[in-house]
Structures are given as C-alpha cells and as structure tokens.
Amino acid sequence: MLRTVVVLFGGRSSEHGVSCVTAGGVLGAIDRDKWNVVAVGITGAGRWVHVSDDPEAWQIRDGKMPVVSDAGETVLPPRHAGESQWRVITEAGQVNDLAHVDVVFPVLHGPWGEDGTVQGALELVDVRYVGSGVLASAAGMDKQFMKAAFRDAGLPVAADVTLMRGDSLEARMDDVRALGLPVFVKPARAGSSMGISKVADLADLPAAIAEAIKHDPKVLIEQAMVGREIETAVLERTDTVVASQPSEIVTHGDHEFYDFEAKYLDAASVELRMADDLDAETTALIGWISLRAxxxxxxxxxxxxxxxxxxxxxxTVNEINTMPGFTPTSQYPRMWAAGGVEFEELVETLLETALNRPLGLR
Structure with a gap:
C-alpha cells in the first residue's frame, strides 16, 4: 500500500514564487511507485488549496515565477491530534475526504512557513513533517537570534547592528560606523536575498533600510565579510547527521553579491561549483562548523x-537555511549529487527520516 505525502508550498511571504519552484523540484523527485502525492498550495492571501502535483506546473516561465492561484478546493488539514485524514471543501460547500496523510514535506520559504509557524500547526495535530521543528525554524529564520545561537556555540559571525521597529538610526550611528564600510543591510526574517543592499556610503543607508523594511520591520546592518562564499549541505539520516563536500558561489557581471536576480533569473551571472580545490584541513573545518551550526x-x-x-x-558563518531550495539552480541537491546522492534518493531519505522521527517533544 502506498504511503501519502503532502507537498506544501507557496505561502504569504515574498518568497512565494521560489517556494513554488522548489515544490516543482520535489514533486519531480518523489518516487510515485512508493508514494501517493498530494500537492497543497498556500495562496498569497493564506488560503490552502488543492493544486496540481505535476512538476511542470511549477516551473519558471519566461522569467516569471509560478504562483498558487485562488482556484481549487480549499484544503482542511487535521483538526485534532492523531487524525490523519485531510479533507477539501468543494465549491458547493461540501466537505469531502482528500487523503490519509503519513507525512508532510513543507517547502515554504520565508515568514508564515519556514519560520516555525507551519511547523507549530503540524505539531499541534501530531503530523509528521520534513525538516526542523518550531524553535530551530524560528531561529534559523531570524538572523538576530540565529547569530546569538551561533555566538553561544562559539562560532564566528560578522558584527552587526539590529534595528527593531521604531528604533532611531541616528541613535545607533556610532555603532554602525564601528562596523566599517561597506555594510550589508538585510531584513532580519527574509530569504532568497530579498531586500538586501550593499552600502558603501553611509548617505545611502536610509534608502537601504527602507528597502529592507518592505520585507521585515526588523533590520540587520552587518559588517561586510571578504572571502569566498562557501556552502555546505547538512543531512540527517535516521541514525546520523552528515555534511556534504562544500561548494562555492562566484558571481559575475553587474552583481556585487548573490542577489535574487542572480539566484533565479540570471543564470549566466553566477557560477555554482564544488569547492574541490580546498585542502583537506579546510574542508574538514567547514564541515565541522556546519554540523556545529x-x-x-x-x-x-x-x-x-x-x-x-x-x-x-x-x-565566518553567514547563516543557516533550515529549508534550502530545491530549484534547478539550488546548491543543496547539487552538493549531494556531487557526493553520489541523487535527487530522488535525497528526497526519499528526507521523507523516511521524518517518518521515523518521534512526535512531540524530542
């Protein structure tokens, strides 16, 4: 008998489209001989709808991100702990069964999904799911608290100044000047490089903060780090946690850093490669730091x-992403593929680990 997985994606954040493209990657990698697949999209307004599970429906077309439309039946997840039945409400208002669900693969990015909110909703009704729990998801989403956790673990991070809603920039300018130039201005709780600006002149700081605030009222002003941008993929199997070989991001052309356009819309401007020129000691250090993070x-x-x-x-640790992308340009599956773990095996491992994880506090 096939088990059932819900792939949950879209959402209310500015990373809605990225989440949809990630869903397309995951939907295409799930073994349909082992799994009954149900696709549930969350619209920009927050409505859960039953959508196509065809991976081709969730691809970037002509430079445009896919979007979860408001068409489709409303999905009702379980209402109490121990219930596995998911349902839909038809246009006529009738409630019908959709599927008994074994596990959820939430590929939401950004607030209202990757930040512990959806994880908390699933925990309340004892639904197993792929990925981090409430606290880790929230900490990984909020760069201020993420860096506090890293500092407590003895990991090196860049110096920064955090501006909360209503804080005066003028009152913090001495702290900002101490960071030196350039600085990066970032929304504290956003991803995919949304709202990030590189500032080389303090006169440009207010405009950069205004851009970040479009995504989050809490803003980080962070000391710029000079060096190679290295990424490592961490994977938990049922009995162990392992780190992949590191990869590297190199941007070209007009992109001063790995921004949204370079990530998803301008493939020619970025080179994603394995960092196989690193010596064994450096590779081991990066792996150790990744596992510690x-x-x-x-x-x-x-x-x-x-x-x-x-x-x-x-x-220096930049960040941890608790639900990395699974798009055609995403490094997470590429790093594992370079190590001999193909996309399909990777997704299967994530699903099996989630199924074997205890419910409740752990």
Whole structure:
C-alpha cells in the first residue's frame, strides 16, 4: 500500500514564487511507485488549496515565477491530534475526504512557513513533517537570534547592528560606523536575498533600510565579510547527521553579491561549483562548523550552512537555511549529487527520516 505525502508550498511571504519552484523540484523527485502525492498550495492571501502535483506546473516561465492561484478546493488539514485524514471543501460547500496523510514535506520559504509557524500547526495535530521543528525554524529564520545561537556555540559571525521597529538610526550611528564600510543591510526574517543592499556610503543607508523594511520591520546592518562564499549541505539520516563536500558561489557581471536576480533569473551571472580545490584541513573545518551550526539552533532533517572563507583560512558563518531550495539552480541537491546522492534518493531519505522521527517533544 502506498504511503501519502503532502507537498506544501507557496505561502504569504515574498518568497512565494521560489517556494513554488522548489515544490516543482520535489514533486519531480518523489518516487510515485512508493508514494501517493498530494500537492497543497498556500495562496498569497493564506488560503490552502488543492493544486496540481505535476512538476511542470511549477516551473519558471519566461522569467516569471509560478504562483498558487485562488482556484481549487480549499484544503482542511487535521483538526485534532492523531487524525490523519485531510479533507477539501468543494465549491458547493461540501466537505469531502482528500487523503490519509503519513507525512508532510513543507517547502515554504520565508515568514508564515519556514519560520516555525507551519511547523507549530503540524505539531499541534501530531503530523509528521520534513525538516526542523518550531524553535530551530524560528531561529534559523531570524538572523538576530540565529547569530546569538551561533555566538553561544562559539562560532564566528560578522558584527552587526539590529534595528527593531521604531528604533532611531541616528541613535545607533556610532555603532554602525564601528562596523566599517561597506555594510550589508538585510531584513532580519527574509530569504532568497530579498531586500538586501550593499552600502558603501553611509548617505545611502536610509534608502537601504527602507528597502529592507518592505520585507521585515526588523533590520540587520552587518559588517561586510571578504572571502569566498562557501556552502555546505547538512543531512540527517535516521541514525546520523552528515555534511556534504562544500561548494562555492562566484558571481559575475553587474552583481556585487548573490542577489535574487542572480539566484533565479540570471543564470549566466553566477557560477555554482564544488569547492574541490580546498585542502583537506579546510574542508574538514567547514564541515565541522556546519554540523556545529546545525546543532546550535537544534535543526533537524536538513539545512544549508553558508560561510565566508578568508584568504588566511578564517571561516565566518553567514547563516543557516533550515529549508534550502530545491530549484534547478539550488546548491543543496547539487552538493549531494556531487557526493553520489541523487535527487530522488535525497528526497526519499528526507521523507523516511521524518517518518521515523518521534512526535512531540524530542
């Protein structure tokens, strides 16, 4: 008998389209001989709808991201712990059974999905799911608290100034000047490089903050790190947690950093390659730091850890992403493929690990 997985994606954040493309990658990798697949999209307004599980429906077309439309039957997840039946409401208002669900693969990115909110909803009704729990998801989404966890674990991070809603930039300018120039201005709780600006002149700081606030009222002003941008994929199997070989991001052309356009819309401007020129000691250090970062926030299932490698061998942790992308350009599956773990095996491992994980506190 086939088990059933819900692939949950879309959502209310500015990363809605990225989540849809990630869903297309996951939907195409699930073994349909082992799994009954149900696709549930969350619209930009927050409505859960039953949508196509065809991977081709969730691809970038003519430079445009796919979107979960408001068409389709409303999905009702379980209402109490121990219930596995998911239902839909028809246009006529009739409630029908959809499927008994064994596990959810939530590939939501950004707030209202990757930040512990959906994880909490699933925990309330004892639904197993892929990826980190409530606290790790929330900490991984909020760069201020993520960096606090890293510092507590003894991991090196860039110096920063955090501006909360209503804080005066003028009152913090001495702290900002101490960071030096350039700085990066980032929404504290956003991903896919949304709302990030590189600032080389303090006169440009207010405009950069205004851009970040479009995505989050809490903003980080962060010291720029010089070095190679290195990523590592972390994978939890039932009995162990392992780190992949590191990869590297190199941007070209007009992109000063790995911004949204370079990630998803301008493939020619970015080179994604395995960092196989690193010596064994550096590779081991980056792997150790990645696993320590994973543990520092209490992550589960999977994560991508991004670091900067300076010319003197110093490694600084940039961030952890508790639900990395599975798009055609995403490094997470590429890193595992380079190590001999193909996309289909990777997705199967994530599903099996989620199924074998205990419910409740762990």
């Amino acid at each position: 994973f543990r520092a926030v209490g992550a589960e299932g999977l994560a991508r850890v991004d670091v900067f490698l300076a010319s003197d061998g110093t490694v």
